Structure formats: structure tokens, C-alpha cells
Amino acid sequence: MDIRAAVAEVLLGASISQIASTYREQLINEFGFRKEEVGADTFRTEVAAFLRKLARHLGDRHVGDRRVGHALRDWVEHCDHYEAWDALLSGFAVEGRESFVRRGRVMFPGPLTAHWDDA
Numbered sequence: 546m547d548i549r550a551a552v553a554e555v556l557l558g559a560s561i562s563q564i565a566s567t568y569r570e571q572l573i574n575e576f577g578f579r580k581e582e583v584g585a586d587t588f589r590t591e592v593a594a595f596l597r598k599l600a601r602h603l604g605d606r607h608v609g610d611r612r613v614g615h616a617l618r619d620w621v622e623h624c625d626h627y628e629a630w631d632a633l634l635s636g637f638a639v640e641g642r643e644s645f646v647r648r649g650r651v652m653f654p655g656p657l658t659a660h661w662d663d664a
Contacts, residue, residue, distance in 0.1 A: 546571055548598060561620035568596075598628075604633070617632055
């Protein structure tokens with residue numbers, strides 16, 4: 546799976562968690578790992594890097610798309626990736642925005658969040 550395919554999946558309604566799982570399984574299969582060789586941390590770093598790129602791409606190229614905003618909103622509930630938080634809060638109207646902005650400003654340094662509007 547590449548970014549283009551992941552974006553297409555999101556636009557069809559897939560969650561970013563589903564994308565993460567699919568991408569991880571793809572890596573496991575590509576590297577030929579056996580089931581007993583796979584642990585919770587297997588490819589964690591690689592999947593996180595892919596999801597950061599995906600979030601940045603979604604935020605840069607799909608601003609305002611409700612499907613993308615929904616996927617990002619759900620994803621930031623489960624991650625601490627600045628890229629996902631920034632994509633969501635820089636380009637999407639989201640219910641409960643004030644709460645997300647407050648939480649994001651606690652998680653990330655001020656210069657990274659100064660451009661997030663409170664309303």
C-alpha cells in the first residue's frame with residue numbers, strides 16, 4: 546500500500562486504524578515473517594512513519610473533505626502524531642474543536658500549535 550492507495554481507502558470510508566492494520570500486514574507478508582515471529586512492536590516504527598505521511602498528505606490535499614476530517618478526528622483520539630493533529634486542526638471543521646485544540650496544545654509545543662484557531 547502506498548499513500549495514493551491509502552487515500553483512496555480513506556475516501557471510501559476506511560479508518561486510519563484500518564489503514565495501519567492493512568499496511569502492517571502487508572509489511573509482515575512482504576518480509577515473510579511467520580506468525581510466531583510477529584509481536585506487537587513488529588513494524589511499529591514503519592507503520593507510524595507511514596501514517597504520519599498519510600496524515601500530512603490528507604491535510605495538505607484534502608482540506609475540508611468531511612470523510613477525511615472524520616478519519617483524522619477518529620485517529621487523533623488514538624495517536625500522538627503531530628502530523629495528524631495538525632492536519633485535523635489546520636484544515637477541518639470538527640465537532641468538539643475547542644477540546645481538541647486544548648488537548649493538542651498540551652501535547653505539542655506552542656510554536657507548533659499557534660496557527661490553530663480556538664473556534
